[in-house]
Amino acid sequence: MAKLFLDSDKYGTESQSGVIAAFHGVLHDIIRQRFDESGQDWKDFVFGKANEAITKEDFDQVQQALLDAGHRFDWSAAISQKERPEAYKAADGTSDEDLASFSFHHPEAPTAEPDAEGRELRGVGDNVVRYSENTTGIARYVRSTDRVLRWLTDGVPENTIAVIDDSGGTLTAPILEQFKGVICAGGTVRSHLGILTREYGIPCLMNAKVDGIKEGDTVMFESSARAKTAEDYQSDREVTANVWRITK
């Protein structure tokens, strides 16, 4: 079978991602085969016959091979899991029933027993803007369009600190203004959600590593901590604000 240019890569190694390595392995074989069949020089093939010879069906075959081997994809957009539940891992923490017992569990979240004021450390995050006071409210997860749609109609419950694992600015677009605070388990202070909470003047932690915060818990986060900067990220400097569950 034909040799591809990347078969003699001096420095590159196989992707660390299993799904990329698997996809590209199958794809390389398809390219070799189609190139062989073309009988052309590569420079004539690449933007000529290759456009018709390598088809959407070929790419479908690439992903199907991995599904047939039993792999199920991680999902990030709810619509992906909803449309193809057979191809994606199950969606936890998106329905009201799930949320009764759901919580984020970050393996690096620092935790500690309650202090004298009843503040039980449940994690840390990157503070977007430094405010004069810490922020206290009721933790409520926002992980589905169903919940956003309901709160868009009924209003966000008072005193809500939204616990989110989506650093984007679109899922919560029509209701963000109503949150008292935001704890986001992804992104950086310059992610879209960080930018928007700053514009609205809503205290927010990004990149939060939290563990065991349940729907309805009273939580406090350290919005009075120093804000994390681009320089902090670039130099990999730990600048964090605490997240506590209030136990009394």
Add this chain to the structure above:
Amino acid sequence: MKLDYAQLLETNNLLQTNGDETYWLCVTRTVQESKLFPVPAYMLLSYLNAFYRYPALLKKIERHMPAEHLGDRARQIATKANGLAMWGLPCFYLLGREWMINMGIIRPEDAAEDVAYICDFWKRFELSWRRNSGHKTAVEADHRSQIHPEAQLQVFHADMYDCKQGDELHEAAQAFIASASQYAFLIACECRISLHNHGPYNLGNGRQMIVRDFLDLSEYDFPWLDGVAEDMPYCSLTVPMATKGVDFNLIDDWGSFESDPEFKGEHIIGVGLYTSDPLSDGYIPVGMGSREELTQTFLGLNEKVKDAMAKLWQKIAGWSRDQMMDAGALTYYAIIKDLAHIAGCYDPDDWIKIDERAERFRPLLNDEYGRDMLGEICVGSGPSHQFSDYLMMPHSNLPQRIYTPIPYSILVDGDYAPTVGGVQPGITYLDEKKDRYRTTEGVLTIDEYNRRVQAKNQDLLRDGYRYFCETSVKYKYDTEQCDEYYKLYQKNSRTLAGKGASLRRADITALRAAREE
């Protein structure tokens, strides 16, 4: 176009320049994710569309207007021909190329002439657009983005209304800015391209001004705004903001900023409001007749933004994944579409369709592959990015490059496919775009819009003015020509109309003080 050694050297330099900053932006700024949109997957699709279509479409645009003239025009209005869009031009194209190299579908030398053309177009546009600071990128200017000439800045400075936290204008402006920022992210399917900041500009006395543009707010190029945004009376809005007590020490090519201390609403001490587009002679004031009018204008626009945002969110929540993929991919891919508007040759089939060559790849683009692949090509961890063990990449010190250079060996063996060729038919899962485009001259069809743009004789680009620059002003400010040049910028200014070229910043401050009295 036969490439020579000098062209390849410059191409690889431009490619490296964009790649180094792309790495820094990606590492320090964001993680692309959303529960609503399959963001990484649609970004990858957009990169392929850019790879297959940008070369032919930019050549089409340049048949109407060269890149350096597009930069001149873009400097005078708020469009998606700005720092972010023009960073995206080479970046999206080259990330598409890099991904295809990793897939083994193209070699580093394939499409070499396209790569050289894309980089050259980018260079010419940026040098023109940023000619007042003399840089090609924000990072070259130590992360500043100072675009406007004095004549424009004086108008923004002179006409803005003072405000302070707690007063009606401040609250109305801040509420609008927050809502419009969020609407901008939703319009753009999680991308920040509908929102852009440039500056800072020094107003003196510890005050700085940043200029924020909100783009594509109304019925314009995106089919998902048809109907939803028909009540938005302006497609673009520009808010110059005077601030005090805050130093914007970084404004990057994405238009995002860092400041010391962190910027909050309380730092805003003055605001203005303008609209503009390829049909306008510069910026047109919006609600700037009085302080009360401006307050009411912000309040009214805020209500319209919120209404459109709720409608749009509900529309998007009902989309299929393919529709979300298309909307996101087209938003990214069409990041430079306003170049076609400025040139008067916009065709929705060019910009709001997925090329059939890119469409083939859609089955690959599940969420997991999208996440992992985007991560690899943006931080340089994939096989194609790895180079000699001695190499230390800027920022990371790793032996990597974000974009693979074109090999110089092609100058000897000539073994490369020069170009992907022309635009091929496209598809979309979205509704067809309605032929309604909100402009500063009303709602037009695209043919009429293009016709008017082509017929427009821009005052500020007339003979003699295109090349009238800040150095010209420095030594010729007392000439009739310079006076007329300033008066063109001042013609819609309630403070400066007819005042001409002799004023300096302190004079503007004095005029403002006298007006307030």
